Amino acid sequence: MKKIVISEFMDEAAVHSLRQRFDVRFDPTLFLEPSRLAAELADAHALIVRNRTQVTAALLDAGPQLSVVGRLGVGLDNLDLAACAARNVAxxxxxxxxxxxxxxxxxxTALVLLRGAYLRSADVAAGAWPREALSNGREAAGSVLAVIGFGGIGxxxxxxxxxxxxxxxxxDxxxxxxxPCWRSSGARALPLDDALALADVVTLHVxxxxxxxxxxxxxxxxxxxRGAVVINTARGGTLDERALAVALREQRLAGAALDVFADEPLPPGSPLADAPNLILTPHIAGLTKEANERVSSLVAERVAAALTHGAPDAMRSAVSN
Known part of the structure; x- marks a missing residue:
């Protein structure tokens, strides 16, 4: 029976479906112990990860029988794709x-930050009544959204x-x-700096x-x-966190929402720690009950099919590009 190692959390129903046909080692904390993960891969045929497992050439070498890596998400920056291609790992x-x-x-988050009225609950609960200060929020209708990266999510x-x-x-x-995507979505394609210049809200999807x-x-x-809003759900490192924090403190930006960071978790002393009008979430924008089920089910199906029938050449080719 072929063995699958799952090193981060996965929807239990998808794990159960894999257990019906494969030897599954599921430990959502396994990514925290690289040596134990490497030992589990010694006789494994597939590895399923999220974004915290670093699939390096060395890790792949620990699994000489590996032929498949399933990624519970869409970002691939934690995978050494060249090493996967060199080892014929789909x-x-x-x-x-x-x-x-x-x-x-x-x-x-765009609506929350444009309106500017939802981050003062503690003040109201304490008896303050900042009605005047919160009466100048903006509506989404009529504002300009710049989508940087116009793939499926964008x-x-x-x-x-x-x-x-x-x-x-x-x-993009x-x-x-x-x-066709520009016409069908009603969006207008522009050079990067032109799109940013028009934006009331900027969202990154690269x-x-x-x-x-x-x-x-x-x-x-x-x-x-002045007064623009910035949202990053793509990848940390795609924006300058220090410059963003300065712009928020100087009130040049109205707010920002970051779900991803250059270092995760956010390290002590981060310039973001005390920036105003900033929503910080722990890389969960793509995680909902429904999305977890869809992501896990899709990856389980693809990994199972690859182990049973072999991985399609198209996927191997795409990984190497």
Missing amino acids: VFPATGANAQAVAEYVIA QRVAALARALGMTVVGY PQQPADA PLVDATRNLLDGERIARLK
């Missing part, structure tokens, strides 16, 4: 399964934003200006690669509209 992300969850997170965000009456502009070098590291750097943050 990678299966859960593409599309958590798009709705992330899109709803983006829209919800397109879902655009659809929800358009339903609220927002104007959507976007930037992988999507030419005449790509992978972390050399070209996107600090894409929203201090210079670009300084050029955003």
Whole structure:
């Protein structure tokens, strides 16, 4: 019986379905003990991870029989894709399964930050009545949303934003200006700096690669509209956290929501720790009850099929690009 190692949390129903056909070692804390994880991989045929397991060349070498890695999510920056390709290990992300969850997170935090009225509950509970201070919030309708990265999640965000009456502009070098996705979503493709210049809300949906590291750097943050809102559910490292914190303290930005960070968990002394009008969440934008079930089920099905029938060449080829 082929063996599957699962090193982070996975929906129990999906784990149960795999146990019907495979020897499954499921320990959601296994990523915390690299030596024990490596030992479990010695006779394993598949590994299933989220974003905290670092699938390095050395880890792959610990599993000489590995042929499949399932990724419970869509980001691949914790996987050494070149090493996977060199070892003929197919990678299966859960593409599309958590798009709705992330899109709803983006829209919800945008509404909270634009309105500016929902972070003063403690003051009201203490007897204060900041009615005047909270009476100048903004409506989403009529504002401009800049979607930076216009893949499946970015397109879902655009659809929800358009339903609220927002104007959507976007930037994605992988999507030419005449790509059908722009027309079907009602968004307008622009160069990056032009999209940022128009934005009341900026949302990032790009992978972390050399070209996107600090894409929203201090210079670009300084050029955003006064009162703009920034949301990052993509990857830490795609924006300059220190520059963002300074812009919030100087009240050049109205607020921000970060679900991802350059270092996770957030280290002591982070410049973000005391920045105002900042929503911080622990990399959970794509995690809802429904999304967890979809992601886990999809990855379980793909890993099981690959172990039973072999991984399709197309996936192996895609991983190596």
